[in-house]
Amino acid sequence: MGEASPRDHEFLDWYSQPNNRRQIGAVWFEEWERDHWAKDVSEPEHPITPEEQAKVDAYCPQIINTLELRTGKFKDVAKATRERLLSDFVGLNEFKRLYDSTSGEDRTAIIRAIGTVIERTEQHPQLSADVIYGVRHFVLIQGELAQIDPSIKRLSRTQLATENETLNSAIRSYKVSRSNDTLTPERAAQIYQSLRNTPSQASQQ
16 A cells, blocks of 8 residues: 555545544644654743833733724723623634734734733733634734734633633634644645554544
8 A cells, every 4th residue: 555645636525524634634733743843932032121021011902992892983881782792702703903004113012012911810800812813713824823822822821821711722623624724735644644554543534
């Protein structure tokens, strides 16, 4: 039996089935979590300047108020209306709008501020979860996600993240999404090959 290739018709046909993709994703997630997520968090090579920190500090409350719909046209809406809008994910949409409005130094600052808000779990675990869910759905480049990863990784190792169901779910969803981003076709084919060579799996083919 030859080695599977990402371009093999047999592999592509098998991989086109959602359940099979999930099977490979589960195997890859365990590898990724062990080999990448478990690594220690390294400190940034270049410390942030006071001017850069001031920008970050300005964005932190803006992120929180945006998520809670306490800015702009939503600032004076009734409590019941705000709660309904929040349940419809309007706060997350406004958060994305805020993020999309930035570029250059402001984009760098808001990414750092996102990490800061995520780690302030004692103040607002639900908000930390909302930020994580929001970031997961943003169209971020790998470099931007890499800047947010350490904050979520530190948060994932706290007792509160373990005990708070909403926070724990948000972190796991983020981790699954990040691991999927790094699953190459070549590695998927290798996992398929190992599953195909396992008797219990072979009987299901």
